[in-house]
Amino acid sequence: xxxxxxxxxxxxxxxNTIITDPMIPNLFTIKKIFWETDDTFTIExxxxxxxxxxxxxxxxxxxxxxxxxxxxxxxCSDPAKNKTILHTIxxxxxxTSKLSQLKKGDxxxxxxxxxxxxxxxxxxxxxxxxxxxxIGLAPLRPAIYxxxxxxxxxxxxxxxxxxxxxxxxxxxxxxxxxxxxxxxEVLTTIDRGDSSWRGNxxxxxxxxxxxxxxxxxxxxxxxxxxxxxKFSIEELVKLGVEEKNIYLSLxxxxxxxxxxxxxxxxxxxxxxxxxxxxxxxxxxxIFNLYEV
Amino acid sequence: xxxxxxxxxxxxxSFLEDLKPEYIDTILSCASNTYFPDGTKIFSEGxxxxxxxxxxxxxxxxxxxxxEKGSIRILTLGPGQVLGWSWLVSPYKWHFDAYAIDDVRAxxxxxxxxxxxxxxxxxxxxELIKRFSGILEARLKATRIQLLDxxxxxxx
Ligand SMILES: Cc1cc2nc3c(=O)[nH]c(=O)nc-3n(C[C@H](O)[C@H](O)[C@H](O)COP(=O)(O)OP(=O)(O)OC[C@H]3O[C@@H](n4cnc5c(N)ncnc54)[C@H](O)[C@@H]3O)c2cc1C
Ligand code: FES
Numbered sequence: 001x002x003x004x005x006x007x008x009x010x011x012x013x014x015x016n017t018i019i020t021d022p023m024i025p026n027l028f029t030i031k032k033i034f035w036e037t038d039d040t041f042t043i044e045x046x047x048x049x050x051x052x053x054x055x056x057x058x059x060x061x062x063x064x065x066x067x068x069x070x071x072x073x074x075x076c077s078d079p080a081k082n083k084t085i086l087h088t089i090x091x092x093x094x095x096t097s098k099l100s101q102l103k104k105g106d107x108x109x110x111x112x113x114x115x116x117x118x119x120x121x122x123x124x125x126x127x128x129x130x131x132x133x134x135i136g137l138a139p140l141r142p143a144i145y146x147x148x149x150x151x152x153x154x155x156x157x158x159x160x161x162x163x164x165x166x167x168x169x170x171x172x173x174x175x176x177x178x179x180x181x182x183x184x185e186v187l188t189t190i191d192r193g194d195s196s197w198r199g200n201x202x203x204x205x206x207x208x209x210x211x212x213x214x215x216x217x218x219x220x221x222x223x224x225x226x227x228x229x230k231f232s233i234e235e236l237v238k239l240g241v242e243e244k245n246i247y248l249s250l251x252x253x254x255x256x257x258x259x260x261x262x263x264x265x266x267x268x269x270x271x272x273x274x275x276x277x278x279x280x281x282x283x284x285x286i287f288n289l290y291e292v
Numbered sequence: 293x294x295x296x297x298x299x300x301x302x303x304x305x306s307f308l309e310d311l312k313p314e315y316i317d318t319i320l321s322c323a324s325n326t327y328f329p330d331g332t333k334i335f336s337e338g339x340x341x342x343x344x345x346x347x348x349x350x351x352x353x354x355x356x357x358x359x360e361k362g363s364i365r366i367l368t369l370g371p372g373q374v375l376g377w378s379w380l381v382s383p384y385k386w387h388f389d390a391y392a393i394d395d396v397r398a399x400x401x402x403x404x405x406x407x408x409x410x411x412x413x414x415x416x417x418x419e420l421i422k423r424f425s426g427i428l429e430a431r432l433k434a435t436r437i438q439l440l441d442x443x444x445x446x447x448x
Contacts, residue, residue, distance in 0.1 A: 134443035164443040191438050193365045198393050201353065201368045203434045209373055225442040231433070 022258045025064045025109025030102050031084055037168050040135065041100050042076070042088045045110065052082040056117035057142035058249060058277040062257045063087065063099060064109030071095040072254040072272075074139035075113060079146060088138035088170065114257045116277045118143040118247060120154075123219040127156040129211075129241070131232040133204050133224025134163055137170050139249050139276075140223050144178070157184045158211055162204030162228065164191050185211065204228060205235045215240030222248045222280075230288065233280060246280035248287075298323050301399050305346040306372040307423060315416050322405035328352075328392035334375070335386045341378035343400045347371055350396030355389045366438075367431075368393070374427055379403025 020026070032044040047053060060074045077086035091100045102108065120128075120143055128147065132140050147154055159178065163169045169188060179186035187207045189200035200207065204224075218241050222229045229248050236246055252264040252271045259273035267286045269275065280287070302308050302316050302323060326345065328334055335341070337357055345352075352375050354367045366388075369375050375398070378386050384403065410417030 162443075164441070168443065189368075191441070191443070195353075195355070195363060195365060195391075197365065198351075199368075200351075200370070201365050203437045205437075206367075206434060210370055227437065227440060228442050231437060 025111045027107050028110045030104055030106045036170050040090045042086055044084050044086050046084045053085050054082050055113035057146050058118040058139055059113035059115050061110050061112030065095055065098040068098045069095045076138040076141045079142050090135045116275055118221055118277055120146050124153045127214055127218045128154055129158045129218055129220040131160045131222045133228040136224030159186045160204055160207040161188045166190050166197050205231050208235050213239050219245045243281045248280055249276045298325055307346055307374050318409055322402045324400050326398050326400045328396040330392055330395050332392045334390040336389050337386055339386050341384045341386045342403055344376035344379050345398040345400050347373050348397045350394035353391045353393045377424055
């Protein structure tokens with residue numbers, strides 16, 4: 001079965017770029033694999049036929065390790081660079097451990113890109129507060145690249161980033177680079193540190209103490225563990241940011257990634273096709289429930 | 293520093309934001325301007341908690357002495373935040389160590405002086421307790437999230 005570009009009935013129209021059966025993986029070669037931290041690594045991959053790969057910030061791929069299985073992993077590279085793409089992966093279980101053992105030249109299967117995206121054009125002329133925790137910086141990095149590409153179209157950019165320890169902070173060189181950009185504030189914090197760490201310690205919401213928000217003029221993107229997002233959104237709302245101006249990315253275990261199997265169902269929504277990026281006001285009622 | 297300058301520092305600190313001017317005047321006599329160079333130990337566990345601090349600039353690290361586990365840095369506080377609440381609760385002893393990890397400028401408030409003012413003026417006392425309760429609630433919530441260790445997933 002082949003879908004013509006733009007005609008796949010199973011995918012949201014704006015993300016509809018797949019031209020083959022969305023259940024059949026395309027073959028990609030590992031061009032590079034490197035460790036970002038003790039348990040998190042990045043792979044750079046390129047399609048076997050060297051075709052370009054277009055995606056939008058916040059979208060994800062299903063990465064298939066042959067004989068092992070598939071995992072949903074967000075694309076974390078610059079959407080403007082589409083010859084190769086990057087995925088940053090936290091090694092947590094079977095598939096991600098196998099992915100971490102791959103070598104340059106190995107082949108994996110890739111289905112995607114899937115899902116909704118961070119549409120940063122909605123934030124033109126506004127302040128943007130990006131609140132991320134742990135691996136959550138990976139799905140948001142393409143949005144940050146997009147914002148930086150059109151920097152003048154946005155007002156203040158504030159990045160609040162929490163990680164477990166100093167050694168778990170991702171993309172440190174880039175964080176440093178972003179923080180030196182005019183009108184960009186990057187604040188990091190860690191949950192645990194020793195006396196050698198001179199940066200902030202405490203949960204990511206603690207960082208709100210150090211920024212002054214023009215709340216009515218602020219849009220926010222939040223990504224990280226669900227509980228971290230819950231508290232961060234509570235804080236944003238408390239500071240006056242409108243719920244409709246807050247976006248978040250949700251995770252559920254996935255199988256088909258095309259709204260077919262129901263694995264990722266989140267009440268009336270499927271995370272794979274209605275999400276993973278949602279407007280908070282769309283999911284607010286279910287987001288605050290413990291288990292849906 | 294003149295008392296009127298300290299009054300401005302008090303009024304400008306977010307902890308005392310919108311506090312009635314007469315309350316600022318009342319607590320002014322308990323306040324002094326302080327400076328801790330980078331590396332100073334501001335207080336130690338077990339010492340009498342005589343003061344608390346409204347941090348204006350710089351950063352303070354709170355450490356807990358985990359005995360055989362060594363010192364663990366559990367929180368940092370910065371501009372606009374409040375350092376210390378043990379002055380408020382008997383037996384008025386610090387439970388943690390605090391270090392300046394930057395050059396720190398702060399307004400110190402004398403605990404005993406403030407407790408006396410609050411005894412004399414319960415409205416002021418209630419206002420301050422409400423503000424401290426907010427801080428305690430936020431710190432408790434933050435500690436609970438830290439305990440969840442949200443960024444780890446079990447490795448099979
Ligand atoms: C849309 C989306 C985007 C994602 N992007 C990334 C990314 O960029 N980088 C990254 O490292 N991970 C990402 N994830 C999470 C990733 O899919 C899972 O960590 C991965 O599938 C685990 O597979 P595994 O076989 O290694 O672990 P398993 O052996 O399946 O499980 C290991 C542990 O992880 C838990 N787990 C498994 N899947 C998930 C999940 N989806 N969410 C939370 N816990 C899970 C299990 O309960 C178990 O405790 C994303 C998930 C979704 C849904
Ligand atoms: S993963 Fe199958 S419906 Fe979403």
